[in-house]
Amino acid sequence: MVRRETDPVKLLAAAQAGDRSAIARLISMVERGGVPAGDVSRLTWPAARLASLIGLTGAPGAGKSTLTNMLVRHVRDKGERVAVLAIDPSSPFTNGAILGDRVRMQDHATDDGVFIRSMATRGQVGGLALATPEAARVLAAAGYPTVLIETVGVGQVEVEIAGAADTTVVVVNPGWGDAVQANKAGLLEVADVFVINKADRPGVAEVHRDLEAMLDMHVAPGPWRPPIVEAIAARGEGAAAVWEAIDAHRAHMVETGELARRQAKRAAAEVREIVVRTIEAKAVALLNSEKGAALTARVTDGSIDPHAAAGTILRDLEA
Ligand SMILES: Nc1nc2c(ncn2[C@@H]2O[C@H](COP(=O)(O)OP(=O)(O)OP(=O)(O)O)[C@@H](O)[C@H]2O)c(=O)[nH]1
Ligand SMILES: [Mg+2]
Numbered sequence: 001m002v003r004r005e006t007d008p009v010k011l012l013a014a015a016q017a018g019d020r021s022a023i024a025r026l027i028s029m030v031e032r033g034g035v036p037a038g039d040v041s042r043l044t045w046p047a048a049r050l051a052s053l054i055g056l057t058g059a060p061g062a063g064k065s066t067l068t069n070m071l072v073r074h075v076r077d078k079g080e081r082v083a084v085l086a087i088d089p090s091s092p093f094t095n096g097a098i099l100g101d102r103v104r105m106q107d108h109a110t111d112d113g114v115f116i117r118s119m120a121t122r123g124q125v126g127g128l129a130l131a132t133p134e135a136a137r138v139l140a141a142a143g144y145p146t147v148l149i150e151t152v153g154v155g156q157v158e159v160e161i162a163g164a165a166d167t168t169v170v171v172v173n174p175g176w177g178d179a180v181q182a183n184k185a186g187l188l189e190v191a192d193v194f195v196i197n198k199a200d201r202p203g204v205a206e207v208h209r210d211l212e213a214m215l216d217m218h219v220a221p222g223p224w225r226p227p228i229v230e231a232i233a234a235r236g237e238g239a240a241a242v243w244e245a246i247d248a249h250r251a252h253m254v255e256t257g258e259l260a261r262r263q264a265k266r267a268a269a270e271v272r273e274i275v276v277r278t279i280e281a282k283a284v285a286l287l288n289s290e291k292g293a294a295l296t297a298r299v300t301d302g303s304i305d306p307h308a309a310a311g312t313i314l315r316d317l318e319a
Helices: 008-016 020-032 034-048 064-077 125-141 156-163 178-184 204-218 239-256 258-288 290-300 306-318
Strands: 052-058 082-088 114-120 146-152 167-172 193-197 228-231
Touching: 008 020, 008 034, 008 125, 020 034, 020 114, 020 125, 034 125, 052 064, 052 156, 064 082, 064 146, 064 167, 064 193, 064 239, 082 125, 114 125, 125 146, 125 156, 125 258, 146 156, 167 178, 167 239, 178 204, 193 204, 193 239, 204 228, 228 239, 239 258, 258 290, 258 306, 290 306
Parallel strands: 052 146, 052 167, 082 114, 082 146, 167 193, 193 228
Antiparallel strands: none
């Protein structure tokens, strides 16, 4: 067997030359975190930091993957290259294995202009928040300047991941209550564009009205009011309208300086996340060490109090 290439410089060169397994390898490295993830990040940052990230989120089964598939087709028809990251915080599998039907990979299997990859947490949801933008940059650096990020938006971290894109598309379905659910999940605040998917079903007007009402009530009036676009992704209908709304949002952000503000905010959040996670990992290692166990034992038997024990650990952390 050929030795697995682990040098990120060589891997990135191979990825840029069209080697798909090199791209997959680089994404696995950022997923695992640690020093190799830092090496990959350093390489991709200069070229890929301004890549276009589009988040798609919404309740399970809303049709995000079908919509993503439709948008990929649309972008490819325009001759542009595009990648997809499917984020599944609830799934224990990784390395692209869970994808299956989630994004209709087989539709684009023979197309070099499309790269689709799924990411899961391996039980550490926080890690995914860090790995997602890094993976998106790998894709951008490998020649996919537009990255669609599909996330099942049920928890706080998922909403965070989706909301960390330049443009966040929130997918809802017709029927009473869907807009209310989206609001409860915190999706209203992160939405830049709403898509009412499954518009072939009854209740489109109701959810439209609910969304408008909720935007009036909950979202502070600003220069951008999220447009509400209808789609029937299962039939491939609405791609142009959805893409137009995404483009319009990007143009608006460029014009107003909002894009630069979001990029700056994201950079700060990423730095913070890396620092906090590194400190946490060091602290956990100290706590799990022999000395840490001995300190805890002394707290338990009453010879010292929790603050005294923590103080010792914190002094070691600073050393
Ligand atoms: N009637 C109708 N069904 C649709 C439409 N778009 C998607 N579906 C169906 O809805 C189901 C869920 O679609 P997915 O694209 O897998 O939904 P998802 O939001 O990605 O699902 P998760 O990733 O599991 O959260 C599938 O059976 C689709 O065929 C549509 O426009 N109309
Ligand atoms: Mg899906």
